[in-house]
Amino acid sequence: QLQLQESGPGLVRPSETLSLTCTVSGGSISSSNYYWGWIRQPPGKGLEWIGNIYYSGNTYYTPSLESRVTISMDTSKSQFSLNITSVTAADTAVYYCARGGTYEIDIWGQGTMVTVSS
């Protein structure tokens, strides 16, 4: 069945760029029926939706991060990526990649912890 796996640095310096990749296996990333997204969870806190990308290339971001976030897709590698620029300690969180549909997010990656610290 379809699986998602996040990868990237676990430690990022303040003011630098956080970059994560999600690799999709066991299924196609090139489907118009789904979107691919990122959600994060600061330690001890709730879930925060970051943004989505569709196969068409359309993207949607949460307003609080929109000026710093980019989500992109590489269908040839079955991957999609997250970039957050100018990070601060407030960006420390577990980052999840996920697949979503009209009514739900049905498949989640296991999550990767990213710490922003000097």
Place this chain on the structure above:
Amino acid sequence: DIQLTQSPSFLSASVGDRVTITCRASQGISSYLAWYQQEPGKAPKLLIYAASTLQSGVPSRFSGSGSGTDFTLTISGLQPEDSATYYCQQLNSYPLTFGGGTKVEIK
């Protein structure tokens, strides 16, 4: 943005109890609501989508109801493995948003 308010934020109940969690949206979202269960250290797991449709493989003791602005997640016959935090999410419009979560403890 659509705000989702979950209540209670914490509840403690005994095995076998019927438990209800409420999610209220700041504006109407039709049936574009999902419920997730998150165990400590794990990714969220989809329980209910379209407000009341049970995800495949999820035990039938979980049920969802509601439409518009008021939604409920019910666990009928609480089990020890149901100890977790539960989140609602609206998918009616961007930006997508989550409720603050309800932590369920087994007495």
